Structures are given as C-alpha cells and as structure tokens.
Amino acid sequence: SHTTMINGLGIVGWGVGGIEAEAGMLGQPVYFLTPDVVGVHLSGELSQGSTATDLVLRITEMLRKANVVGKFVEFFGDGAAALNATDRATIANMAPEYGATMGFFGVDDKTLDYFAATGRPQEQIDTIRSYYTAQGMFGIPRDGDVDYSTVIDLDLGTINPAVAGPKRPQDRIELSNLDDRFKELFSLSVADGGYGKSAEDLEQRFVVTMCETSDGFVSGGGDQSQRSSPVVQSGNDSTADTNVRSEVEMMNNRPTPNRVDPDGADCPPAQTNIGNGDVLIAAITSCTNTSNPSVMIAAGIVAKKAAERGMKVPAYVKTSLAPGSRVVTEYLEKAGLQKYLNEIGFNLVGYGCTTCIGNSGPLDPAIEEEIVENDIIAASVLSGNRNFEARVHQNIKANFLMSPPLVVAYALAGTVLKDVNLDPIGLDKDGNEVYLKDIWASLDEVREMLQTAYDPETYKRLYTEFAEQNPLWNDVRSTTGTLYEWDANSTYIQEPPFFEDFSMESGRFSDFHGARALAIFGDSVTTDHI
Structure with missing residues (x-):
C-alpha cells in the first residue's frame, strides 16, 4: 500500500495485488484501462499551526467525496510547487486511502534538492534534470498548462489542524470539534457510524x-534467550x-x-x-x-x-x-x-x-x-x-x-x-x-x-553499511541456487490446497447446485472487519 509514496518524487507506479504479482512473475501481462486524470490545483500556503498531515487528511476527505477510485490524480499549481518533496510524498503515500491509483507530483528543483540532501551523487541528479528537461516534463504544471479530465481546487491557507476517525481515514474532524464529535458518536447508533451507547455512561x-514499570520491566514470555534480554541502564x-x-x-x-x-x-x-x-x-x-x-x-x-x-x-x-x-x-x-x-x-x-x-x-x-x-x-x-x-x-x-x-x-x-x-x-x-x-x-x-x-x-553511511547494522538478519542461514530449498516440515510455508493434484491439463468440469452466498456486505467493509 505504500508503493504510491514514489509518486511524490515524480515516479509513475502503484502497487498490485498478490495474484497480479504472481502472474507477472510467470510472464503474464497486467491489463488496466487508461484512467481519467484528476487535476488537484493547490494554491496558497499552509498557515501557522498546520502540518503536512493536516493537509493530507483534508485531501483524503475531499478526494473520497470526488470518487477518484481507479483514477490518476496529479497535483499542480503554485501551492504544489511550494511543497517540499517529503510533504509531497506524505500526500502521495495516502493514495489508497483517498481511492486513487496514484497521487502524482512532477519532478522539479524541490525533487532534486531532496536527492542531494539524501546523499545521491551529483552526476545522477544532473542526469535526472537533463532527462526530464529533454522530455519537456521538468517542473510542476501551473494552472492552465495541462488539460485534465476534471479539476478540483484547494487553497492551502484553508487547512486547519485536524484528525481523522474514529473508524475510517476519510472521516476528517477539525481539531476543535473532536471532543464534541466523540460525544455525538458515543450515543449515535452503530448503523449511523456511532457506538450505540447511552449518553449517561460517557462519564463513567x-x-x-x-x-x-517505573523501576522494573515486564518479564518476557515465549522462547526468549537470555542473551537477547535488554539490560536496564537507568x-x-x-x-x-x-x-x-x-x-x-x-x-x-x-x-x-x-x-x-x-x-x-x-x-x-x-x-x-x-x-x-x-x-x-x-x-x-x-x-x-x-x-x-x-x-x-x-x-x-x-x-x-x-x-x-x-x-x-x-x-x-x-x-x-x-x-x-x-x-x-x-x-x-x-x-x-x-x-x-x-x-x-x-x-x-x-x-x-x-x-x-x-x-x-x-x-x-x-x-x-x-x-x-x-x-x-x-x-x-x-x-x-x-x-x-x-x-x-x-x-x-x-x-x-x-x-x-x-x-x-x-x-x-x-x-x-x-x-x-x-x-x-x-x-x-x-x-x-x-x-x-x-x-x-x-x-x-x-x-x-x-x-x-x-x-x-x-x-x-546508514544505507551503504546497511548489512552491518543487521547482525540478526546476517545470521539467518540461506542457500544459493536456482530453486529455493523449501523445508518440507515447515508449519509457516506450506503448499496451498489450490495446487494439490494440480495439472497443466484441464480436468472435467461439473455443475454446481444449491450454491449460496455466505454473506453480502455493504460499503467500507475491510479485511480487518472480516
């Protein structure tokens, strides 16, 4: 789900499901329709007291209402150009939450500043600039530069501190309203998104x-070796x-x-x-x-x-x-x-x-x-x-x-x-x-x-010496070769029942009789609920 963070650096890409990934590994193509591209025009700048998190919660709420499911979203305008790369990545990261396939920002000087600040070689940065300039793709588009399927406007100056919840990321609540909203939801029916409790119980x-634990610690359960136990310093x-x-x-x-x-x-x-x-x-x-x-x-x-x-x-x-x-x-x-x-x-x-x-x-x-x-x-x-x-x-x-x-x-x-x-x-x-x-x-x-x-x-330093910082990982026994050495006795990795008696030849098909749906769900039902 975090794949879309790369969209904040001008990289086109998004996550796929497990079946799509397996098909790709086996050489099968991934099909998708050419999507609509929704332009989000950002203007102004964030006010004192507001953060990138407040901005992304507002964008999530706004784009959920705009129904951008299956669409590309591109952020443009002076407000988008003023955001640094990490703020853009924060917004791009939550594309799955606002329903888009990706939330895209173009490559510009702010992108290259980030690459320089995180230790990328100057030669690579110059190559990126030259490539995007030659392609006519360098810079964040301004208002009127691109013909989008539809355009949504957002003034960054209207962003206030906020939270989202208590059950869905798109349910944004202004910070000053959280107290009252919780009280309202407490006694609201479950069908209406509340908890169905009596208002009199709130103060119990x-x-x-x-x-x-101020002077001690919780002793561990499970198979803990003494060697890995933490040593109390103070x-x-x-x-x-x-x-x-x-x-x-x-x-x-x-x-x-x-x-x-x-x-x-x-x-x-x-x-x-x-x-x-x-x-x-x-x-x-x-x-x-x-x-x-x-x-x-x-x-x-x-x-x-x-x-x-x-x-x-x-x-x-x-x-x-x-x-x-x-x-x-x-x-x-x-x-x-x-x-x-x-x-x-x-x-x-x-x-x-x-x-x-x-x-x-x-x-x-x-x-x-x-x-x-x-x-x-x-x-x-x-x-x-x-x-x-x-x-x-x-x-x-x-x-x-x-x-x-x-x-x-x-x-x-x-x-x-x-x-x-x-x-x-x-x-x-x-x-x-x-x-x-x-x-x-x-x-x-x-x-x-x-x-x-x-x-x-x-x-x-941290990414060059990555292997040296992970002694536990380095101690894991591994083998090389064209095939992975599966442990037949493993209780963690087992052959899926789907592949039992699997054959490349099509077997005989039989009719299903009396099949029924196990359950019919409404909207916003997640795997966590199931």
Missing part, C-alpha cells in the same frame, strides 16, 4: 490495578536507549506459546482509573509521517517543551515511537530531541510497521479486562494512515489519525474528551495548567531544527 470511570531505559517494557514485548510478541505477563517481583501494582474517550495507545508510527522530518521534528519540540515543564503522560497510556528508517533516530538525536521523547515515554521500539498494522502488542491485562467487561469506548491516537475497527487493537474501538506532534499532545492529555485548543492538556511540575499553545512547535522552530535533519553523509 473504572478503577484499574495495573503494572507499575530507570525505565535500557542500554539500547529504548523502553525496557516495550523492548521485551517486541521480542516476545511472536508466535510463541506464552504472552508477555507482568512478573510480580519486578512489577509492583499501581492504581489508576480509565473511562470512555481515554487515550490508551499513543503511537508515532507509519512511514506516511515518520519519513517526513518536519512533523517528526515538531513532535520532538512538543516533547521537549512538555518535558522541560515536568509534564507526564498518564500511566494508562501506552506510548511508542517506531520510525521507518534509522535516519530518523540519527537526526532526532543530533537535534537533541530524542532524549525528551524518551523522557515522556516515546522511546524507540523498533523500525518499520508496528501499531499502524496492529502490532502494538497487548495492553496491561488489567486494562484489557476492564475494557471488555465494561464495554469501554477507549481511544488510540496514531500518526498512521489507516484506522479501521480492530486494526490498531482488537479492544480499542475509537482510533484517530493525526500528526506526530498531536500524538504527543493527546498522549499528555490522556483523553480525546478535551478541546485541546481551549482546555489545558495537563499540569506542569508546579501544578500550573499547560495549554497546547504553550508547547506547540512554530514553523520557525521547525525550520531552524530541520537543518540537522538533512545530512547527506548520514544517509550514505
């Missing part, structure tokens, strides 16, 4: 006795600069007989209380946003300002940081921001897909038990691009997509039942109320710190 809270961090609880859990969240359960000796009990609208998972995750330095730097600045005020994330909030690349860790550390993210709980848990595809790991068992027993409508906040029901966590029913700095802010608030524009999101170490505007990252602050994000040598 339930006491939970959970694991206190407090809740290990020598690998990650949260010990998360580190053990990530190692053990595999197909093994046991789950990760608290060890009484290392995990003294602590009391808290949870209720509807509480944020139980806050995750900076997914390549959609973690590949964009501006929003990652903004998240670090919010964490820094919060940590300096002595603010704490409530005990019931499970926090995590899982960027898509080691480069993110490098520039956050170089900017001096990673230590503040660690301080408020956003420790590095790994690289790649985690919470955005449901790999958040379990919540504290006592919290999960309380959710199920009392049918609590709890929330997750994440910087991913999909939030279908049961995708993030099977027991968390309200999932909101938002920018990384907003993920940090809502983790501190601990609930979506606040208007974070008007209400305090927490208290400082002296008991004073702290508002979002007190810790928000300004555009100037982000631009200043962005200077540390782009270091061509960092990209060259």
Whole structure:
C-alpha cells in the first residue's frame, strides 16, 4: 500500500495485488484501462499551526467525496510547487486511502534538492534534470498548462489542524470539534457510524490495578534467550536507549506459546482509573509521517517543551515511537530531541510497521479486562494512515489519525474528551495548567531544527553499511541456487490446497447446485472487519 509514496518524487507506479504479482512473475501481462486524470490545483500556503498531515487528511476527505477510485490524480499549481518533496510524498503515500491509483507530483528543483540532501551523487541528479528537461516534463504544471479530465481546487491557507476517525481515514474532524464529535458518536447508533451507547455512561470511570514499570520491566514470555534480554541502564531505559517494557514485548510478541505477563517481583501494582474517550495507545508510527522530518521534528519540540515543564503522560497510556528508517533516530538525536521523547515515554521500539498494522502488542491485562467487561469506548491516537475497527487493537474501538506532534499532545492529555485548543492538556511540575499553545512547535522552530535533519553523509553511511547494522538478519542461514530449498516440515510455508493434484491439463468440469452466498456486505467493509 505504500508503493504510491514514489509518486511524490515524480515516479509513475502503484502497487498490485498478490495474484497480479504472481502472474507477472510467470510472464503474464497486467491489463488496466487508461484512467481519467484528476487535476488537484493547490494554491496558497499552509498557515501557522498546520502540518503536512493536516493537509493530507483534508485531501483524503475531499478526494473520497470526488470518487477518484481507479483514477490518476496529479497535483499542480503554485501551492504544489511550494511543497517540499517529503510533504509531497506524505500526500502521495495516502493514495489508497483517498481511492486513487496514484497521487502524482512532477519532478522539479524541490525533487532534486531532496536527492542531494539524501546523499545521491551529483552526476545522477544532473542526469535526472537533463532527462526530464529533454522530455519537456521538468517542473510542476501551473494552472492552465495541462488539460485534465476534471479539476478540483484547494487553497492551502484553508487547512486547519485536524484528525481523522474514529473508524475510517476519510472521516476528517477539525481539531476543535473532536471532543464534541466523540460525544455525538458515543450515543449515535452503530448503523449511523456511532457506538450505540447511552449518553449517561460517557462519564463513567473504572478503577484499574495495573503494572507499575517505573523501576522494573515486564518479564518476557515465549522462547526468549537470555542473551537477547535488554539490560536496564537507568530507570525505565535500557542500554539500547529504548523502553525496557516495550523492548521485551517486541521480542516476545511472536508466535510463541506464552504472552508477555507482568512478573510480580519486578512489577509492583499501581492504581489508576480509565473511562470512555481515554487515550490508551499513543503511537508515532507509519512511514506516511515518520519519513517526513518536519512533523517528526515538531513532535520532538512538543516533547521537549512538555518535558522541560515536568509534564507526564498518564500511566494508562501506552506510548511508542517506531520510525521507518534509522535516519530518523540519527537526526532526532543530533537535534537533541530524542532524549525528551524518551523522557515522556516515546522511546524507540523498533523500525518499520508496528501499531499502524496492529502490532502494538497487548495492553496491561488489567486494562484489557476492564475494557471488555465494561464495554469501554477507549481511544488510540496514531500518526498512521489507516484506522479501521480492530486494526490498531482488537479492544480499542475509537482510533484517530493525526500528526506526530498531536500524538504527543493527546498522549499528555490522556483523553480525546478535551478541546485541546481551549482546555489545558495537563499540569506542569508546579501544578500550573499547560495549554497546547504553550508547547506547540512554530514553523520557525521547525525550520531552524530541520537543518540537522538533512545530512547527506548520514544517509550514505546508514544505507551503504546497511548489512552491518543487521547482525540478526546476517545470521539467518540461506542457500544459493536456482530453486529455493523449501523445508518440507515447515508449519509457516506450506503448499496451498489450490495446487494439490494440480495439472497443466484441464480436468472435467461439473455443475454446481444449491450454491449460496455466505454473506453480502455493504460499503467500507475491510479485511480487518472480516
């Protein structure tokens, strides 16, 4: 689904399904109709306080309504030309969410600036410029340059901070309306997209006795070797600069007989209380946003300002940081921001897909038990691009997509039942109320710190020495040859029943009698639901 990110760099391409990929491997062509091309004319510029994430959520909402399924979308105009390559890639990445085959930006100087900043050789950059110029394709088209099937206009100056959810990525909610919208959905019928609960139940809270991990960690289950166990360095961090609880859990969240359960000796009990609208998972995750330095730097600045005020994330909030690349860790550390993210709980848990595809790991068992027993409508906040029901966590029913700095802010608030524009999101170490505007990252602050994000040598080093950074991968036994040596005893990779007794000759066909449909589904039913 993330293939379309390349469209932000002027590369035409999109993902295919498994059957299409298999057919291609066997030399079969892939057929598709010549699509309509929808032009999205971007004008103006983003206002103070808005991010690329806010922009892509607005575009997703707008293009879903425009029904661009099966179509190409090309972004053009002065607003598109002003966006940097990472903002364009953020928009292109979510093409599957707004339904298009791809969301395309042409190649221009901003594209080449990105290649230079990420360590590509100058000779390659010059070749790209020469090729696209010779083809008459260099530059972002302006209004009137191209005859599109249809044109949609969007003024970037109208983009406001927003989130999307709680069940679909196209359901955008202005940040100032999230509190009221959650209350409305709480008692709205399930058929109308709500939760069908009584409005009187909204304020209920339930006491939970959970694991206190500030001085210990959750001991692992499953087949964990002592050699790979994290070593506690101080407090809740290990020598690998990650949260010990998360580190053990990530190692053990595999197909093994046991789950990760608290060890009484290392995990003294602590009391808290949870209720509807509480944020139980806050995750900076997914390549959609973690590949964009501006929003990652903004998240670090919010964490820094919060940590300096002595603010704490409530005990019931499970926090995590899982960027898509080691480069993110490098520039956050170089900017001096990673230590503040660690301080408020956003420790590095790994690289790649985690919470955005449901790999958040379990919540504290006592919290999960309380959710199920009392049918609590709890929330997750994440910087991913999909939030279908049961995708993030099977027991968390309200999932909101938002920018990384907003993920940090809502983790501190601990609930979506606040208007974070008007209400305090927490208290400082002296008991004073702290508002979002007190810790928000300004555009100037982000631009200043962005200077540390782009270091061509960092990209060259991390991607040139990639093999040396993955000792576990290097230790995997592999063989060479024209055919893969399948393990006949493997329980993971097995011959599909479809191929049993398979023959190149057509067999005898027989009629089907009494066949019936198993189920008939409406719109917006995903594989997560099924």
